[in-house]
Amino acid sequence: MTNLLILPILLPMVFAVLTILFRTHHRHANTMAIIGAVLHLFVSCLLMAAVLDRKVISLWVGSWPSPAGISLVADYLGAIMVLVTAVLHTAVVVYARIDITVRQIQSGFYPFMLLLTAAICGAFLTGDLFNLYVWFEVMLMTSFGIMVMENPAGRLTNAVKYVTLNLVSTMVLLTGIGLLYGLTGTLNLADLHDKAARVENTALLTSTALMLMTAFGIKAALFPLFFWLPASYHTLPASVAAFFGGMLTKVGVYALIRLFTLVFVTQTHITHTALMIAGILTMVSGVVTAASQMDIRRILSFHIISQVGYMVLGLSVLTPLALAAALIFMVHNIIAKANLFLVGGLMHRVTGSFHLTQMGSLYKTHGLLSLAFFIPAFSLAGFPPLSGFWGKLLIIYACLESRHYLSAALAALVGLLTLFSMVKIWSEAFWKPSPRSDTTPAGEKLSFWSLAPVLCLCLFTVLLGLFIEPVLQLALVAGEQLLNPAAYILAVKGGG
Amino acid sequence: MEWLVSACFGVMIACGVYLVLRARTFPVILGLTLMGYAVNLFLFLTGRLHTNLPDIISPDQTRYADPLPQALVLTAIVIGFAMIAFLVVLSLRALGELDTDHVDGQQEKPPA
Numbered sequence: 001m002t003n004l005l006i007l008p009i010l011l012p013m014v015f016a017v018l019t020i021l022f023r024t025h026h027r028h029a030n031t032m033a034i035i036g037a038v039l040h041l042f043v044s045c046l047l048m049a050a051v052l053d054r055k056v057i058s059l060w061v062g063s064w065p066s067p068a069g070i071s072l073v074a075d076y077l078g079a080i081m082v083l084v085t086a087v088l089h090t091a092v093v094v095y096a097r098i099d100i101t102v103r104q105i106q107s108g109f110y111p112f113m114l115l116l117t118a119a120i121c122g123a124f125l126t127g128d129l130f131n132l133y134v135w136f137e138v139m140l141m142t143s144f145g146i147m148v149m150e151n152p153a154g155r156l157t158n159a160v161k162y163v164t165l166n167l168v169s170t171m172v173l174l175t176g177i178g179l180l181y182g183l184t185g186t187l188n189l190a191d192l193h194d195k196a197a198r199v200e201n202t203a204l205l206t207s208t209a210l211m212l213m214t215a216f217g218i219k220a221a222l223f224p225l226f227f228w229l230p231a232s233y234h235t236l237p238a239s240v241a242a243f244f245g246g247m248l249t250k251v252g253v254y255a256l257i258r259l260f261t262l263v264f265v266t267q268t269h270i271t272h273t274a275l276m277i278a279g280i281l282t283m284v285s286g287v288v289t290a291a292s293q294m295d296i297r298r299i300l301s302f303h304i305i306s307q308v309g310y311m312v313l314g315l316s317v318l319t320p321l322a323l324a325a326a327l328i329f330m331v332h333n334i335i336a337k338a339n340l341f342l343v344g345g346l347m348h349r350v351t352g353s354f355h356l357t358q359m360g361s362l363y364k365t366h367g368l369l370s371l372a373f374f375i376p377a378f379s380l381a382g383f384p385p386l387s388g389f390w391g392k393l394l395i396i397y398a399c400l401e402s403r404h405y406l407s408a409a410l411a412a413l414v415g416l417l418t419l420f421s422m423v424k425i426w427s428e429a430f431w432k433p434s435p436r437s438d439t440t441p442a443g444e445k446l447s448f449w450s451l452a453p454v455l456c457l458c459l460f461t462v463l464l465g466l467f468i469e470p471v472l473q474l475a476l477v478a479g480e481q482l483l484n485p486a487a488y489i490l491a492v493k494g495g496g
Numbered sequence: 497m498e499w500l501v502s503a504c505f506g507v508m509i510a511c512g513v514y515l516v517l518r519a520r521t522f523p524v525i526l527g528l529t530l531m532g533y534a535v536n537l538f539l540f541l542t543g544r545l546h547t548n549l550p551d552i553i554s555p556d557q558t559r560y561a562d563p564l565p566q567a568l569v570l571t572a573i574v575i576g577f578a579m580i581a582f583l584v585v586l587s588l589r590a591l592g593e594l595d596t597d598h599v600d601g602q603q604e605k606p607p608a
Contacts, residue, residue, distance in 0.1 A: 130568055137575045156590040163583050167528050171535045182542035
């Protein structure tokens with residue numbers, strides 16, 4: 001039964017190989033990738049059900065004994081993240097049917113995409129710090145591959161920067177891992193919980209924590225380490241930007257949540273204060289920079305940064321409610337943000353531009369597209385009863401509850417500025433009369449394949465908002481589990 | 497011995513950081529390579545420095561060199577090698593297509 005844990009990683013890998021075989025038949029490759037994504041979604045649901053049933057499940061891969069082997073663990077947080085990954089991956093692969101060109105498929109879009117999904121799920125499920133590093137490297141490699149496929153010249157320099165910065169972060173991460181191993185003699189996360197608490201040299205432990213925070217902070221695009229993100233995301237095809245923008249930074253956030261609830265919990269007055277300051281600055285700087293942009297993809301990229309700030313703020317407060325809020329916000333954000341990138345791609349398809357000044361009167365010509373933009377955008381801005389409202393409300397509430405009044409006030413203010421950006425896109429692209437009145441207003445007709453995934457993600461956002469009560473209960477259990485990792489440790493060390 | 501090795505590590509990191517901050521792709525790649533060496537050395541050192549000790553754990557051996565960092569460093573070397581190779585190819589493509597090896601993809605303007 002615990003072998004189920006390996007499936008969300010293994011299945012996309014198998015289908016990646018199959019899509020390599022079909023790379024010259026692009027229709028078949030797409031069908032194959034969709035089948036893979038749907039199966040992956042199915043096993044992710046099974047995994048979620050198993051976790052709901054047994055709280056934490058773990059597996060020592062290859063049955064190697066405790067200290068030497070690598071464990072896979074799924075608790076609530078991990079299982080929820082895998083499920084959301086699978087949902088988004090399915091939507092993106094369906095959308096890719098119209099978005100990705102034949103040349104891009106031939107240069108390996110689907111295999112890279114499936115391997116990326118496998119790596120992300122691996123990062124969510126692993127119980128070993130070094131293994132986490134390896135999954136991050138697989139993620140990077142595949143994202144490099146996707147980034148440079150059939151490249152317009154501008155994308156190459158962005159890719160060089162992206163690769164360089166990620167290599168630097170990898171080195172910081174490896175040094176941190178080395179320090180931690182030198183201090184504790186283990187890299188298993190459950191083991192580290194006890195052993196890190198017993199380390200006498202707390203100064204060195206704290207510097208290790210800050211080193212790992214820097215490394216994952218670069219991946220999660222925390223202030224002041226976020227400059228690579230807007231520089232590289234805005235040149236990607238819409239479906240890729242959606243998947244990268246939705247998932248990649250969140251894996252960094254996930255790693256931060258895992259490490260700073262399970263391993264580094266003894267020196268919270270240093271580590272979690274640093275996280276809080278970084279979170280607040282990330283939030284504010286992201287949203288302020290976004291306000292001055294006019295390219296939809298750039299606006300959305302800067303908003304990724306600002307919303308990562310909310311999640312890290314939730315983590316830094318370190319109460320069950322705050323962690324639950326961070327988790328809900330993360331789920332909401334992955335779906336809504338990716339959806340906005342997909343809608344942005346459709347707007348480009350219709351108007352021929354990503355620039356707001358070139359768009360207009362979409363509301364009149366494309367009603368369904370307007371709806372598809374309205375729901376995620378205003379969910380992101382925090383309109384009740386959409387999911388983003390609850391995420392922000394809970395984070396602000398958790399801040400107030402633990403007397404971080406300034407953080408709460410800034411979080412509310414950033415919400416307001418997010419609304420400003422979304423209203424800007426809305427009034428410029430949808431309400432303003434089209435600047436190109438001489439040409440026919442309605443461009444290309446949007447097909448089923450392009451609208452279906454977008455509308456499904458919209459539905460997900462609405463449902464997440466309407467049924468917040470059961471979701472909150474689930475997230476609270478996840479938060480409790482993170483703060484009291486006894487069950488997690490027992491499941492890992494007891495051999496599952 | 498410890499002093500010598502940690503000094504090596506420090507000097508390599510310092511050179512690496514200096515080179516990474518250059519504006520041309522070639523020094524940047526060299527810098528990343530140097531930093532990669534330094535980090536791998538560091539990872540290897542987390543098993544502590546020993547001489548003449550076996551790395552096989554058996555009941556009749558009371559002291560042994562920690563084998564795990566050696567396994568970790570092998571993994572890290574392989575991954576780092578692949579990353580650097582990819583970056584070299586990417587930079588060469590960028591040089592070929594953009595006709596400059598500046599990391600921003602364009603020459604900075606000559607001072608007026």
